[in-house]
Amino acid sequence: MKALKRAFLFGEMMHKNFMKRAIELAKLGGSNVFPNPQVGAVIVKDNQIIAEGYHQVFGGDHAEVNAFNQATSDVSGAEMYVTLEPCSHYGKTPPCALKIIEKESKRFMLQQKIQIHSSLEKGYNY
Numbered sequence: 001m002k003a004l005k006r007a008f009l010f011g012e013m014m015h016k017n018f019m020k021r022a023i024e025l026a027k028l029g030g031s032n033v034f035p036n037p038q039v040g041a042v043i044v045k046d047n048q049i050i051a052e053g054y055h056q057v058f059g060g061d062h063a064e065v066n067a068f069n070q071a072t073s074d075v076s077g078a079e080m081y082v083t084l085e086p087c088s089h090y091g092k093t094p095p096c097a098l099k100i101i102e103k104e105s106k107r108f109m110l111q112q113k114i115q116i117h118s119s120l121e122k123g124y125n126y
């Protein structure tokens, strides 16, 4: 029972650390992404970060796509931590929600840190 509780607490700590890292990455976008929000994403597999990305410049690829592009190993079954819910519309770039489904990320953790995306529901229900 104790071991189980320890394992759970360890998991919680890992989740927080991954999200913290995603927020750090998001900040790297600075004012270059204006008027888009700063977004950071981390891809985790087997409790290891296998890729990181952030939205670097307005009109450029989104954080999730940059993270996928950076991944050096297979991302299927991985988890993604992203500071904003993935977009589900075709704007300057294709929707990230679609990309995540394609890549078979098992689940993604996200935090509404900066602003609530207008496509909130759609992003989840893809």
Ligand SMILES: [Zn+2]
Residues within 6 Å of the ligand: 062, 063, 064, 086, 087, 095, 096, 097
């Ligand atoms: Zn997007």
